[in-house]
Amino acid sequence: MDAKLAETFDEVVGRNPGELEFHQAVREVFDSLGPVLSKHPEYADSAVIKRLCEPERQIIFRVPWVDDAGKVQINRGFRVEFNSALGPFKGGMRFHPSVYLGIIKFLGFEQIFKNSLTGLPIGGGKGGSDFDPKGRSDGEVMRFCQSLMTELYRHIGEYTDVPAGDIGVGGREIGYLFGQYKRITNRYESGVLTGKGLAWGGSQVRTEATGYGAVFFTDEMLKTRGQSFEGKKVSVSGSGNVATYAIEKIHELGGTVIACSDSSGYIVDEKGIDLEILKQVKEIDRGRIGDYATKRGNGVSVVEKGNIWDVAVDVALPCATQNELHGDDATKLIGGGVVAVAEGANMPCTPDATKAFAEAGVLFAPGKAANAGGVATSALEMQQNASRDSWSFDYTQDRLAEIMRGIHDSCVETAETYGMPDNYIAGANIAGFIKVADAMLALGVI
Numbered sequence: 001m002d003a004k005l006a007e008t009f010d011e012v013v014g015r016n017p018g019e020l021e022f023h024q025a026v027r028e029v030f031d032s033l034g035p036v037l038s039k040h041p042e043y044a045d046s047a048v049i050k051r052l053c054e055p056e057r058q059i060i061f062r063v064p065w066v067d068d069a070g071k072v073q074i075n076r077g078f079r080v081e082f083n084s085a086l087g088p089f090k091g092g093m094r095f096h097p098s099v100y101l102g103i104i105k106f107l108g109f110e111q112i113f114k115n116s117l118t119g120l121p122i123g124g125g126k127g128g129s130d131f132d133p134k135g136r137s138d139g140e141v142m143r144f145c146q147s148l149m150t151e152l153y154r155h156i157g158e159y160t161d162v163p164a165g166d167i168g169v170g171g172r173e174i175g176y177l178f179g180q181y182k183r184i185t186n187r188y189e190s191g192v193l194t195g196k197g198l199a200w201g202g203s204q205v206r207t208e209a210t211g212y213g214a215v216f217f218t219d220e221m222l223k224t225r226g227q228s229f230e231g232k233k234v235s236v237s238g239s240g241n242v243a244t245y246a247i248e249k250i251h252e253l254g255g256t257v258i259a260c261s262d263s264s265g266y267i268v269d270e271k272g273i274d275l276e277i278l279k280q281v282k283e284i285d286r287g288r289i290g291d292y293a294t295k296r297g298n299g300v301s302v303v304e305k306g307n308i309w310d311v312a313v314d315v316a317l318p319c320a321t322q323n324e325l326h327g328d329d330a331t332k333l334i335g336g337g338v339v340a341v342a343e344g345a346n347m348p349c350t351p352d353a354t355k356a357f358a359e360a361g362v363l364f365a366p367g368k369a370a371n372a373g374g375v376a377t378s379a380l381e382m383q384q385n386a387s388r389d390s391w392s393f394d395y396t397q398d399r400l401a402e403i404m405r406g407i408h409d410s411c412v413e414t415a416e417t418y419g420m421p422d423n424y425i426a427g428a429n430i431a432g433f434i435k436v437a438d439a440m441l442a443l444g445v446i
């Protein structure tokens, strides 16, 4: 890392002690910025980089609620409004027991560059809570969401900060959050949240967008080597929103997803994952991945507590959570002949893993580029809300595909301009950074 960046990195670590995931995300961006600073010293001189690492606003609040047994529960809510140089803060809410400030800051930091790459007018933010929705009734989830929004509503708005879903937050939770926002403010402000249901201001394709987008991006990478998904064996970790729709699109493009997972283990179905069964098990029954085998019948192996990266595939899409694919997993995948890896999740590959893929010449798409389709379609949802319009599925999907092609090409061109051809990490970090940094310079020291 360049000396000035290394000094700034040390300051970031000192100012944000114990926030390991945030440090990791900052380091990964800084590792790409050396050549940019050599060409454009103005970014360092005006402290743009230091300012980028300090959120504009961080909100931490108590979320009290009553469970079905009548017991008072207390969770902690977060919203980190990281950077609004390009537009209102935009990014999801995560409900998971592992959530603390360091996770929300890593996600918010990533979101700045991802949102910039989409070319749409959205800044970066993220939020969430250490609430664990697993095993909670609909009534409990509703009361929790209502309590969270009773504080959050004063910080968000169509022109201020627009939350959406992430791990543990899907259509059900966005519904409860939107309902409470509407009730408190007495305003039907559709543009305050995205990921809404189609009947009440949502956009076609938003549910599918992150998974579909990651597959469109991977397809573009494969094309650079004269390849496609046709006939390829694929593994997709997770079995939530991103994983489900990645699997759907891969099957449409002629690939076969033979393995997927959840935090209890993974399954292998050589015939290809049956999406109807997967959706029934995960979206409707909210069950465990092993239940898939019971419903599918013979020919499916279930590996409880196993590691999905033990399965040899041509293409791997980590779509579950951060730091789920380590250096030794990368080595196994490379040994098994993997040609492309795309991060559907945010920062799922550790630095050791990304290094191993780069050294082996594996096509590698970082999350801030590959999974940008979700937030891009959220921005399309905001466009539709602002114009009180609603677009067709095909039109919206075409817009998503065009945006993902644009992000792909911008990563490739930027990496080439800075002398690092084929390096999608550098391309994404530099292209995302330059747009935000230029806007920050134009807006003055704020």
Ligand SMILES: NC(=O)C1=CN([C@@H]2O[C@H](COP(=O)(O)OP(=O)(O)OC[C@H]3O[C@@H](n4cnc5c(N)ncnc54)[C@H](O)[C@@H]3O)[C@@H](O)[C@H]2O)C=CC1
Residues within 6 Å of the ligand: 092, 165, 166, 167, 168, 169, 210, 237, 238, 239, 240, 241, 242, 243, 261, 262, 263, 264, 319, 320, 321, 322, 324, 344, 345, 346, 371, 372, 374, 375
């Ligand atoms: N939902 C969205 O639009 C976007 C999500 N992402 C990222 O994609 C990832 C997945 O998010 P969603 O699908 O929305 O969440 P989700 O809550 O719908 O699904 C998460 C899935 O990951 C599994 N999982 C969690 N920890 C795991 C572990 N240690 N090992 C294996 N599986 C594990 C869960 O069981 C679940 O199947 C996250 O990193 C999220 O930040 C990124 C961009 C947009």
Ligand SMILES: O=C(O)CCC(=O)C(=O)O
Residues within 6 Å of the ligand: 090, 091, 092, 093, 111, 114, 162, 163, 164, 165, 166, 194, 346, 371, 372, 374, 375, 376, 378
């Ligand atoms: O759609 C959005 O605003 C947020 C999506 C998200 O949380 C992400 O890109 O990680």
